[in-house]
Amino acid sequence: MITAYRDNGEAVVISAATPPASLPSDVVWIDMLRPDKAEDLLVEGFLGIDVPTRDDLKDIEPSSRLYTAKDAVFMTASLVCKAESGQPELTDVAFVLTKGLLITIRYEEPKAFALFTAAMHRIPGGCTTGTVLVTRLFETIVDRTAEILEIAVARIDGLSLQVFGERPVGKRRPPHYLEAKLMDVASHHRLVAKTRDSLASLSRVLTFLYTVPTVQEDKDAKELCRTISRDIQSLSEHASFISGNITFLLDASLGLINVEQNAIIKIFSIAAVVFLPPTLVASLYGMNFDVMPELKWTFGYPMAVVGMVISAIVPYYFFRWKGWL
Structure with a gap:
């Protein structure tokens, strides 16, 4: 035009x-x-x-x-x-x-x-x-x-x-x-x-x-x-x-x-810190050996649960006290 x-x-x-x-x-x-x-x-x-x-x-x-x-x-x-x-x-x-x-x-x-x-x-x-x-x-x-x-x-x-x-x-x-x-x-x-x-x-x-x-x-x-x-x-x-x-x-x-993204990774890190020790305890008592004194113990199961809870709480508060979480 x-x-x-x-x-x-x-x-x-x-x-x-x-x-x-x-x-x-x-x-x-x-x-x-x-x-x-x-x-x-x-x-x-x-x-x-x-x-x-x-x-x-x-x-x-x-x-x-x-x-x-x-x-x-x-x-x-x-x-x-x-x-x-x-x-x-x-x-x-x-x-x-x-x-x-x-x-x-x-x-x-x-x-x-x-x-x-x-x-x-x-x-x-x-x-x-x-x-x-x-x-x-x-x-x-x-x-x-x-x-x-x-x-x-x-x-x-x-x-x-x-x-x-x-x-x-x-x-x-x-x-x-x-x-x-x-x-x-x-x-x-x-x-x-x-x-x-x-x-x-x-x-x-x-x-x-x-x-x-x-x-x-x-x-x-x-x-x-x-x-x-x-x-x-x-x-x-x-x-x-x-x-x-x-x-x-x-x-x-x-x-x-x-x-x-680091915050998301931190969540996974916290989950690993919390669940890794209880997993270790559970793995320990999941072994199938004939000679394990706690197998015949009446309070073995409750004590294992308490041990897993304590092993989860102690590292969490320790890491938090150090400012790593």
Whole structure:
């Protein structure tokens, strides 16, 4: 789908089936969402450039993601999408500056684009050129990235309370409770990792965009690029801090699992301490020898039972006195 945006924020859908003869003169942004071959050819005919394909966007070489050709500037950034779901992903989005227009090619729908289009008409001074528009769009993308990190922090804080929160005295956690929380930790780590990758990509793009002549000639766009770059740096540091918290939460969860497993082993140890001596006594009097004085003793059975009880109680209290239980 091709959507053209005028400088006042008005959207115009362009169909490859019934293409217009030319683009309206006040169009500053052409947004291509999951374009097919016919739509690629239509935009290429309007602008005289080669539109990056899906395969082109997947190229990880910096020279293939950031370059200039035929008076057009090509940039590819990796953005986080589906952040609110349990399976966040990175999607590659191409940004092309040419003839005063911005062209974006994307195959997913990062929320930053919806936020930007909704607020495009409220941008101070408007978006009269593609240069102004791309810097404002990157500003919205970085703001959305900051929001994603805030979502991650809130989720991690909630998970931390679930793992370390106080429990009623005498009550144990449900079976496999902490093991289930490990899956939540992994999900949050994936979100933060994807966000860090996106920030690294955005940092490279903004550094390249800052050197573009049209940006250097526009004082406001140049200053905005510098501000966005500083924001990306601070967000990268914040993401590293969050990643450290996730690592701590993971280690602490594994430690609590070990503590609970040790408590279970302690129960078996206590059972062994209690029942091993009586078993020894019972085994002793279970031997089938002809000459055993206690076999003919009237009080042999009660005394054997008393001996087993005493042999169970004495080691238990001795171990407890030593603090081993």
